[in-house]
Structures are given as C-alpha cells and as structure tokens.
Amino acid sequence: MPVLEGKELRIVGFLCNWCSYGGADTAGVARAGQPTDLRIIRVPCSGRIDPLFIVKALLGGADGVLVSGCHPRDCHYAAGNFYARRRLEVLKQFLPVLGIDERRFEYTWVSASEGQRWQQVVTVFTERIHQLGRAPRFDDAEPLLKLADMALTSLRPLGTGQTAALDELKDAIRAKLPELDCVIGWQQGYDAAHTVPLFIRKPEDVDKLVWGPFNVNNPAVYLPSFKGKKVGIVVKGCDSRSVVELLQENLIRREDVTIFALPCEGTLDMARVNEKLGRYQRIDSVSLDEAGATIVADGTEHRFCMTEYAQGKCYGCTTPAAVLADTRLGTPTPVQPGTVVPPELALLDSMSLEERMAFWRGQMERCLRCYACRNACPMCVCRDFCISDSRNPHWMSQEDSPREKLFFQTIHAMHLAGRCTGCGECQRACPVGIPILALRQQIARAVAQLFDGYRPGLDPAAVPPLLGYEVEEKNIHERDWK
Amino acid sequence: MRIGVFICHCGSNIGGTVDCARVAELSRAFPDVVYADDPMYTCAEPGQAAIEAAIHEHRLDGVVVASCTPRMHEPTFRRTVERAGLNRYMFEMANIREHVSWIGKDKEANTNKAAELVLMAVEKLRRNTPLTPKSFDITKKVLIIGGGVAGIQAALDCADGGVPVVLVEREATIGGKMAKLDKTFPTVDCSACILGPKMVDVAQHPNITLYAYAEVEDISGYVGNFSVKIRKKAAYVDWSKCTGCGACTEKCPARKTPDAFNELTGPTTAINIAFPQAIPKKAVINAAHCRQLSKGKCGVCAKVCPTGAIRYDMEDEIVTEEVGSIVAATGYDLMDWTVYSEYGGGKYPDVITSLQYERLLSASGPTGGHILRPSDGREPKSVVFIQCVGSRDKSVGRPYCSGFCCMYTAKQAVLTKDHIPDSQSWVFYMDIRAPGKMYDEFTRRAVEEYGTEYIRGRVSAIYPDGKGQYVVMGVDTLLGQPVEIKADLVVLAVGIEASKGASQLAEKLRISYDQYGFFMESHVKLKPVETNTAGVFLAGVCQGAKDIPASVAQGSAAAAKVLALFARDKLESDPQIAQVDMRRCVNCGKCIRCCPFGAIKEVEMRGEGKAQVIETVCQGCGLCTATCPQGAIQLSHATDNQILAEVNALCQC
Amino acid sequence: MNKVTDISSLRDPAFTAAVQADSGQDVTTCYQCGNCTAGCPASFAYDRQVSQIMRGVQLGLKDEVLNTRSIWMCLSCSTCSLRCPNNIDVAAVMETLRHMARKEGRVTVPKVEKFWFSFLDTVRVFGRTYEIGTMALYMLRSLRIFTDLDLAPEALKKRKLGLIPHAIPRQDVPDDGARAVGRIMQRYRQRALREGVRP
C-alpha cells in the first residue's frame, strides 16, 4: 500500500515478541502518543532477524528500519540479542557501500516495562527519518560508471614465481598421488597466456602442472564437490585461506585433503591483460622474467609488469605463503606491515552516498544474471538450492531489474559476512567486469574493525565472529536516544 | 485460501480513532480475503460466535482479527477458530489498539495504518501451515526461590498438594523480613508467633527439601523440565551434625561481628545462629570475622562443639535438582538511604531505619525489646518518624511508593507509646496510604488513642544540636510553615528495592524485570502471578511492593498455578519451532553452534551428516533461521517467506 | 489571606507555561511535599512559603504569585533545588518569577531592588563594587539611615570598608575598564527599554 503522501514516510520495525513488542504495548496502554509512520513486524527474537530483511525493506522503498530487542543479558532466549547485536552492527556499517544512509537503520533495546523509552525511541527515530526525508530510490538513480584506480603500491615485491620449486612440487605430487583420487592444479589453457584448472589423476598428468602469474583460478572451489574423496590441491596463499575456511565450516574434512603449496609472487589481472592484448589470432610467445611477462601476439610485443598488472587483491596480500599446507616448498617474499585499501573499495570510499547508489545502478544494469560470480565462489555451497534459481525462500522475484540483481549481490555478500576470504573469484569470473568484490570487502573491513581484526580463513579452529558474541562488546556501543 | 477478517471496534477504544468499517472495506480487496466485518467487541462471546459462524458460512480456512495486542488475546482467538474446526495456527492478529488507536489521534493516518497492519497479517496468514503440538513428560517437582513468608506459603501449599518442593534460601534461616519484625499491623500481633509455626511446618514437611544458606547458580531447560544448579554456600559447620545447641556461639571470642539479622543494631559472634526460632537452627561461621578462618588462630568452636560439627575446610558445594516449575519469591531489600546526606548519610547514630527500629522493639533483638538510643543507650522521649525516605523520590531514582511504610510507621508509633508511655511520636508524611482492611482505622487509632502527631510535609534536614538531641527541620504544609522538632531518635521509613541480585536471577530465569529490578508479571491485571516464561511464577515483593497478607495470598496463588500445571501428566510443546529441510542442509553446523538451547543435533542420513531439531527442546527463537545461509532451517510460523511477505506488503517502492 | 479565591476565573495557564518556559522547569511534577519550605533559610521573611508559590504557579494564579514579598526575599541559596524530590530547580523558578515581576514593574519589596540598583550603580561607575558607595546610594534611595550604623566603628577600625572607591586601575587595560563596564550596563538598559521591559 502507498504511504500517506506528505504525511508519513515508510518506516518498518522489527520487534522481538518478549521485550520490545511488549514495550510498545506498554506505551500503548499508557496512551503514549507516537508518530504514526512505523509499521511493526513481530518476530520471536531479535536473533531471528536476518539482516537481509532490512536490506530488502530499504531497497524496496522503506525510508527507515528500526529493530528493537530485549536489553543485552535479558533475552528471553538467553542469547539471541547478543548475536543480533553483532549482525546488525555489521549491517549498519555495510549499508553505506550500497549508497544507503546508515542513519536510516537503527537498532536498540527496549524492555517490556519501558513504554516511555519506546515512545522516545519511536519519536526520535521517526523525527530523524523525516529530517532525512524520503529515501532516494535505487530505481530512480541515474546510472554512473566509474573505474577504480589500479595504480597501487604493493606490500611486498611482486614477481612471476620464476624461481619457484615447481619440479620438486611435481615430485612430491607424484609421490603422494597413489593415495589420492585427484590433485587439483593449473595447466596451460587455450594458449600460453592463459591457464585452466588441471585435475591430476594419473602420474603423467603431473607434467602438465604449471606455476606462474597466469594461475588465477582458485582451485578450492572444487573441493566441496570432492567431499568424501581423498584429494590433493595445489594452492597459492590466497587459495589456502579458502581451504581453511572450508575446513572451519565443516564443508570438507582435513583428513581428506592434502595441500601442496608454493609461495605466490602475484597473479595477473587477466581482464586488463586481455583488454590490452585486444583481438588476436595467435600468441607467438610468452616469456616471463622477474618483473613481469612479455607476450607477443600476432607479432606485436606487449609488456605486462607485475607492479602494474597484478590482480587488485595481490597488492595488499599478506599471505603469499599458504596458511595451511602438508607440503610446502620454497620461501615467500617478505611482507611489509601495512594495509592497502583494495582499489574497488577505494573507489567507493571516494564517492558520496548518492554516487554509490548511482554507481551500483549503472553496474547492475550491465549484469547478465549468469551467476558466474556465485559459481566461482568457493564458499557458495547451496548449489541447486540457490535462491536465485529456487526462489525459495522468496528473497528474489523473477523480475529482471537492477534492484533485484543488486539484492542478489547483497545476499551473497551478507551470506559471506565473516566468511569471505577476499579471493576475488566472484569479480574475476564476472564476464562484464562488475567490481562486486567491493561489497564483500566492505563487510570484511567492518568485521575486522569490530572484532579485533578478525580475518576469515586463517585459523580452522577460530569461532567466526558472527557465530559468537561477547556479553560486553568492546567495539559496539549503545546509542543515545535523547 | 479463503480468509476472513474481523476489525474490532473494542467499543470506542479502537473505533474512536480508527474508521473500522473503512478498514474492513479495504480488507475485502486484499488477496484471498473473502469476508470482512467490523464487530463491536470481537473478544466477547457474541464476537467469538460471529467468527465461528463466519468460518462455517464462508468456508474460511484462515482468520485475521485486528484488535488488541496478540500478547493479550491470541490464545483466545486461536481457541475460537479451533472450535470452528480450523487448525489454531491458521490465525493471525493485527494489533490496531496498543500500536494504533491508543498512540495516535489522526484518524486518517490511523485508519490507513490499521489497514496496512491487516494486509501484513493477511500476507503472513497466506503462508501459514497447520501445526500440531507434541506432548512431553514433565517433572512434577517445584523449585521455590526465597524463604520469606511468600515463599514459605507457596512451599507449604505445593507440598500439601502433593508436589515435592525444593526451597532455596540465601540466608542461613528462612523467615525473610517478616522474621525480623516485632509486631504486625493492623492487629499488632507478634510476628514471630504467627510466622514461627509455618517455619516449623516447612522444616517438618516430608515433601519439602530445604536448602538454606544456598543460592541458585544456574537454570537450564524449559517448562516441565528445568535443571537447576544450587550452590550450597560453605557454612563451615556440618549441618548434619549440628544440633543448634549454641555452645559455639557462647564461647566464640569474635564478639564484634556485624549482625545482619539484627540489621547491624548490635554485634554478634563470628559463629552464629541468626535467632532463637531460626529454621534450620544451625550455626554458620562468618568467614571474614572468624579468627580461625581469617588469621588461622583460634579454633574455639571446634573445641567446644559436642558433636564435632565444625569444618574449617568446608567449600561451596553445587547440587543439581530437576524440577518442572519454579516460583520466584526473592522479596526485597531496603534502598541505600545513606544517599540522603541531609539526614546525615549514616553519620548520626540515632537516625536509624524502620527495620532497625523493629529489631530494637523485638524481644529477641539486641536490646531485649527495650527502645534505647544506639548512641548512649538512653530511652528516647521524642521520636520522629519520616516517611518516604527513598520512596516517591525521583531525585534518588525511586519514584515508586513502597506500599507498606505508612502502615508500619503507624504501628511503630503505637508501639513506641506502649513501650515508653511518656514519649511523643511525630510522623512526617506526604499522604497516608491505608487502603487495606482495618488499615485506615488503625492509623486513626495511632492519632486518636496514642497521641501520635502527624505532620504533613517532608523533612529537609536533620542535624545534631550539639546538646544530645537532633533538630529535625520539616514543614507542616497544612499550616503553611516550616517547623522544627527536637528529637531523641529519628526513624526513617526507608523505601524498598528489589533484593540484591534480583536482576541476575531474572536473567537466569529468562523473565523480564523493570528498571528497578522488580520482576515483570505476564499481565499487570490478568496474569499477576505468571511470567513470560512458561512454568515460572512470582510470589511476594519480588514482583512489586506488597504487605504480608498480599504476599501470602500471592504465595498461595503461585502454588495454585504450579498445582494446575502439574495436574496434567504431559505438556504440549509449542509447535512453532524450527524445522530442517534435509535436502538443503550441508551440515555446516552453524545452527548447532548458535542454538542457545542445544536443540539442534547432527544426525546421519544416507551417509551424510544433517542437522536435526529436537522438538521438545527447541524454544522457537529462530536464531538458527537467521544464521543458516542455505535457508535450510526454517522457524515455523516465522519463516523467511512469511517475514518477507510482511516486508513486501509494506515495501514495494 | 482570608478570602475565597475564585480559581476558575483567576487561573492563567499562559502564566504557568511562561514560568515553565523561562525557568526550564516542569512545575507539574511538584507534589507539594513542602521540602523546599522545610529547608528555606528565608522562610520566616516570606508572606507565602515557597511551596505555596509553587502551588500558585501550578494553578496559574499570576497575581497571587508575582505580588508576593517572598520572591524578593529569596536568598538564591538553592537549598530547595538541591533537596527537591522531583528534581525541580525551585530557585530557578523563584528567580524567573522575580524577573517576570520586575519586568512588569511589580516590586513588592522596593528596598531590595533599591539595594541592587545601588550596588549596580557603583559597578557602573567604578567597574567594581565599593561598599561605602553602595551604602550611601542605598541610603539615598531608601531614605533610611544606614541600618548597620552599629557596625561602622568596628568596620572602619578594621578597615573593612574602603573609604576610597577601588575602581579598575587605568593602567591595567588600554581602554578604561570602568568605562567598558559602564557601556555594558548602558547597552543592557537601552535594550531593555527597546524591548519594553523594566531594566
């Protein structure tokens, strides 16, 4: 139903049944007058609230969303609100990357006795939303296309892995192969400037294994489909984090996986490499040196320095060596301390909220809904039941609109909250080059800030922050409702 | 689906600010709605009958009632639709009273809002499925927390009803505050004489297990099957051997131990039995003041104990009890009145609390029942009573009335005259609250027969005059003038607050409490004994200020609730619980990790691990549903699709 | 005192609202416990007790309240505010009432105002107070003989009262400090007259 034009704005509330819904009742019984904008959805517990409901509402035309639960320690279900607090706080920090003003979403705690407090919360929040005015609608945004600045300084020297102990690695694989059903690695693709995944089942396959800056795929994506089988995997540092995360989530078993690792010196951003090569008939030669690759295509020589053409994630990489490995050969280059804001995220950081919404509007118009992003993601395990196909739960409609596409990306990003290792396969796989990794990076940044620098995929035994809580959160603070 | 919608006027409660007929009219256009009406009182018998009739006449398979909060009448209407043959979960409510008509005056906005809430309810109902409860066994045993008069009454009534009782008391003796009182109003009969026999009954009742000097450590489980960990605090005395003979207390050399039972009006010994009628009559050592335990030198009590009951190496012990229901009766404490610097903040020895005065009046108290000033042991001739010290006072965060101070002050004034015939009592009051049976008459007697001077006004300050008396600077607002009284003794009617640790206990019980720590009843008028947690009931002042008869009545009421619960052999579990779609489950274990109740387990299914919900353990919070990225675990009646439908009803750009 | 007050016709809700707005205090929370009166060191000089004045404000009895002596006799010691169980800054209400009364030209206790003006006059001229000057001006204004004449010998002996005005020394500030203060008073006066209130 439409809002009362000029009178109300659309404000949705999610209230836990036991405390806040009761608090709203208490306010009603006390005839505590409130603005009429808010519509309350009753849920059993604030822990029941999937942050995606809130995004759904905000993308669907809500001008504000208010969540209220029992005060910390008072949860009717003991701990639901502790989990909610973490998830909602992450959401609050995520919204701006979509171009949504985080002030349009608030969460708080109101007990069943606090009718007055509820009145104050509703009044203050509604006033705030009216001050912000009607929310800009994603559908109304003018598409804006902007490119990330890829001129970055790396935390370590990038190279092409020429000195890597590939032969020793091959020997190790050969030695282990009899115990394994398969070893996953890389082989040359349709020409010497491209690789494709290699599944080694026979000793002679081992010779096909290649190592170098063209090994862009994350082989970990195949691991869950080998569940129950003995499988080996050759990993770069970043790939190993996906393996660790899969182990942490019980999606593969440690005893089934044998990890072979070489130190990675960086991989090429194939989208930009291909763009520079342009259309060509054949590759004449590919030669690698310490600083980069020289590719001769149709007689024209192209130079690709690693410092210029590496994948965005490689500049800020702090795990050139595998986090976890059974066979580890060679020594990695040292990493300087520091942080590099990933280029996609830096681009969004530089924009206003309006520009961000316009940016995503423009990018999502280009989305083909091919779901290559999902297929490439090693942490995506719904497979046939993915809501994009099954439409159940009915998170998305059949409608082919940029808004639904962005919501799919948001669902993917939120499902990966505290899990995404930033391998960037989603973005690399995108055939139209949409910088969707930025959404995951923003969540990863929020998680790290809130939870003591937590980074997924480093420790198989760690409790992921969104599956745990602290009674007193160090970095999450109550907001003032005065 | 065929949905019927009923928009309740609730007399003028809703109809006054919501155009109910218009809402009904709008509802008819909502999907699947085939019938809509706007009855005057939906919850009344004709209203319920109309719903049943409509279900039959229009072949409805779902009903939405828009009226008051579902926390009030959802169970009522569920029974209504069930009587008409529907599954009781094919029903939804829209709250258009507490959340609409009572909080907004704009009829246009209210009507629109009400219609939207109905639409949300319809959209949710369209995705409801019939649910059937499962039944489970219950442990017919009750835990009663607190051994004051309310807890004692609840324990005795339950035990008499044939239910085994576990009574946990924090102090070394049961009896609570009432055991400290000298007399009770309005009959001025002896508190110990009427409470004592009940305490003895507790000790002797075969159905009651008493844990004195013990506290509830942890509570898990749910109605019918709670598991309770009880910490038995170290008394340093083996109670199975202690006969309560008192030989130890006579010989104990640590004679300056503060006496909590006597409200610190006099000292006691480090090993001590609270008072002669204590139940259990067992000795306890105050470790902080015991010379053996604090300095390692003494051991006198161990030498004199005829049964060898002293155990200096005793440690706290944890015992576990399985119970089906819990009664909280934790009572109250006095607020810390020393925040009143203007009354000396505790500096003046002859400015005391009313409970301390009770101990001075009591024959078992430190003065043997003689009213003597703490400072010099003199008998006071001018006694000033000040009401509302820490009650009805926002400036100290205590805006509520403590309920019974007016009455006990009248009683204490009467007793003062009885004890010291040539004394004069003065009572500073703001209002006299005496609504009980024979109460107002009693306060009049204090004035008319005992010559108590009631002065309407607060006291601004008390200070010693340097000559042995205190100047009480007050006001007589009826006279319209400030007044000063020279007093020998000042008795403060100190306001009450929830007993220490009440909020922590509430957290263990998963019940709500208000900002002052008093436990929240389920409904302020209609469910004053129940809490929002099934199987947990309240008795006495822990729920709010009340006097002895009201506490006793609520103790009995709580016992009745327990007995009613245990009258059934099995309980039905709420079927609004989580369910796993096995095809979607990838056995990542996130739900198992989060579940606050351990209600999800991993099972083997066709060679694969899967999550499974233990139906009787699941409490229906839905945390798992919000956690599972695969959408494989869904909370019935609050599924993703249902909440999405409500969101979509509101937000479609 | 001995009269029946027709509350229904005398009641002036706008007055209550104005007092609440100017003082920032919610007088409806007052429940007439009288604690303000009980602790008031000036109570015996009052014709209406402070709690009665609060009641008058609640009822909107403007004349009753603004014509009292009490609002002029308040010592501003804020004992009442400190001990009010409802956290009302009663002293702020009293000061607000005094300001309102003055601005309307209701001065029930002229000698108090005369003393204030005498004090402020010396400040206007010298930038600082000067006891003898204040007293002289006060005596002139109130046409009273110096009420503290009995103290004079002692005070003068101990040189408690400076005979010479201690104005702000000229060398201290580039612009004559006393004149700067004079200008503040002058601007205040002009503004008050412009705004139609008694300065």
Added chain:
Amino acid sequence: MSVVSFAYYPGCSAKGSSADYERSTRTVCGLLDICLEELPGWNCCGSTPAHAVDTELSAALCVRNLDIAAQCGAKTVLTPCPSCLSNLRHAGRRMATPEFRARVNELLDAPAAETLPEVTSVMQGIARQYDKAALTARVKKPLTGLRLGAYYGCLMSRPADLMDFGDPENPTLMEEMLTACGAEVVDFPLKTSCCGASFGIPERPMTARNSAKILDLAVNMGLDALVVACPLCQMNLDLRQKQAAKSAGTTFDLPVPYFTQLLGLALGAPTDQLGLDKLCVSLDGLLKKAEGGQQCG
C-alpha cells in the same frame, strides 16, 4: 614542587571587606609555589544584584572577565570568592547556548572568545596541586589541639553539577586541608546552610537569624573556631556576630577565620602576612591554644 601559575580573579571584596582573605590567599599560595596572576582590568561579577535583576546582564559582566582571561591565554582562573565563582561558572555554562551567547555578545564591546577558560576556587586550586599528604609535608607549625569546624556556606557546593565540589550536602575538602594541618576537625552539620549574607544590608533580621543558628550550633559543639571560605559568610558571622547574638538574645565569642589564614599559620607564615588583625573576633586565644598544643605535642 615546581611553580605553577593560575590566572587570578580576586573579586571586589578582596579590595575591601575581605582584604585579609586576599592577603592570606596570596601568602599561602606563595608558600605553596602557586603563582597567582591577577587579571588585568577585571571588573565586578555583578554578584547577587546582577543575576537577581537579569541573567544576561549578570553573564555579560562575568564574561568580560572570562574573555580577558582567554585573551591572556589562561586555561584556568582561580577565585577565592564562592559568589564570584558561582556567577562566573554560571555565565560560562550559559554561553554554550548559541542564542544566549548572541544576547550577551550584544552587550559586550566585542564578541567573547569562543572558548572561555574554566574557573575554580582557590581551595580546589590548592587541592589540585597538593593532596593531604603533600600538604602535611609542608606544615611547619601544626594546628595541634585546635577543635575546628568547617563552614562552606551555600554557594561553594551548589548547584552540585555546576560547582563540582563533591557531595553538595557534605563537602569535605576544607576538613581534609585542616586535618592535614594537624587540627582536630569535627563534622559541622550546618556546613552548607545559608547564612543569609546577601541580604545583610536590606534585610538585616533575616541575616541575623540565620547567622545566629549557625553560630549557636558551633558554640554548642565546643568549637574553637568556625573556618570559612567565603567573604560574605565571614563578614556576616564575624563583623555581624554581635547583631546575630542580639537577635538570639545571647552572646557569642567565636573566631571566624578564613581557611587560608589557618593554612598560613600552619605553613609558618608570619601572622602579619595573614591579615589576622582584620578579624573582629580575635584569634589570639586560639593561637595560644595551638602553641600550647604544640608544646605539649
């Protein structure tokens, strides 16, 4: 301890009726290495008459001083007089409201500085530098044998949130200082009662009655002296002691010295640097008692 500097606002009475307070304050601060830099061209805060007449006028008079202090780069201004302190603090706080600030600026020659310095009492200024132990370490002639009461008056601790002086009903800072000086300090119950001094001239009976109540209690408690920190209180309880006694139909002979005078004695300052001659009720008996105590001790 190194020398610390504070901006200093003496207040008008320092130049007249409480010259002894001024004298002893400067002496004590000198002995304690606290440098007081008097604000150039300071003016009267307006005292009770200004705020009784108009809040903005009162604030304008105060802010001119705070502005001078800000121009001098002062962070903290010390003042011995609680009345001045109260007025200066009230003004400073009210200036946080933009509308009020604008109204006050209209009255001033030029708009006041955005950030105005904080103002605190000389007593708290000393306490900030010297805790009890540090003060005791400086004592040369302990006040042994003296039974003293501390009287703060109504302004020093009220309103509580503005004055930040501990429990507004029961401040104890002066007691701590005097105890540090070796005196026996008994809790004086009327320590924050109003003596009524501000109406000393126009409404003498009120003042006399309130003072009598305070003096009477002090005498009943057997105090050797009632120690004060406020020029108005001191004048009222000392110079007007006979008036008070007359109204109560009795006689008093109770010395009412400033705390700085006793502090000065304990720190070993010569008596002529403490303005003791200005006290109407002489301290001589008290000094003898203290010396006797010292000899015995």
